[in-house]
Amino acid sequence: MRMMEIIPIIVFFMGMFGLMFSKNIIKSVACLVLMEMAVIVFILGLSYRAGVLPPIGRGLQYNLDGIADPLPQALMITAIIIGLAVTAIDFTMIIHLVRKHKSTDWNEVKALSRESFDKC
Numbered sequence: 001m002r003m004m005e006i007i008p009i010i011v012f013f014m015g016m017f018g019l020m021f022s023k024n025i026i027k028s029v030a031c032l033v034l035m036e037m038a039v040i041v042f043i044l045g046l047s048y049r050a051g052v053l054p055p056i057g058r059g060l061q062y063n064l065d066g067i068a069d070p071l072p073q074a075l076m077i078t079a080i081i082i083g084l085a086v087t088a089i090d091f092t093m094i095i096h097l098v099r100k101h102k103s104t105d106w107n108e109v110k111a112l113s114r115e116s117f118d119k120c
Contacts, residue, residue, distance in 0.1 A: 004045030012038035025097070025104045029090045036083045040076045047072035 015034035022028045052068040098104060101112045 002045065004048060005042060008038040008042035008045060011035075012042070023106055025094055025106060025109070028106070029087065029094065032090075033083065033087055036079070040079055040083075043072055044076055 012035050015031040015038060018031035019028055019035070022031060047069060049068065052066050055067050055070050094104070097109060101109050103109055103112070
């Protein structure tokens, strides 16, 4: 395996470790973003081939074997945009949660949510 495949795997598991053991909601979202970026870098690393030309210009006319596949890059740009939107929604929900419960600790928020649910 190349370094472009090994490093994202390590970073993914670092994010998973942080997600499993983090008590802070903001750190949990940051770990999710870290895992998402590791997957994106891993897929781009898998699709990388040295010495290929972009799929536009003069290279397309002569040698189709030496042309880079644009599909992985296009899919990863889409994944980045969707991940950015999901992260923005996550932080919007965190802002609402902090305003309501005055805490970013998972355990405190669970306890406060149970109390408010029991009152209903």
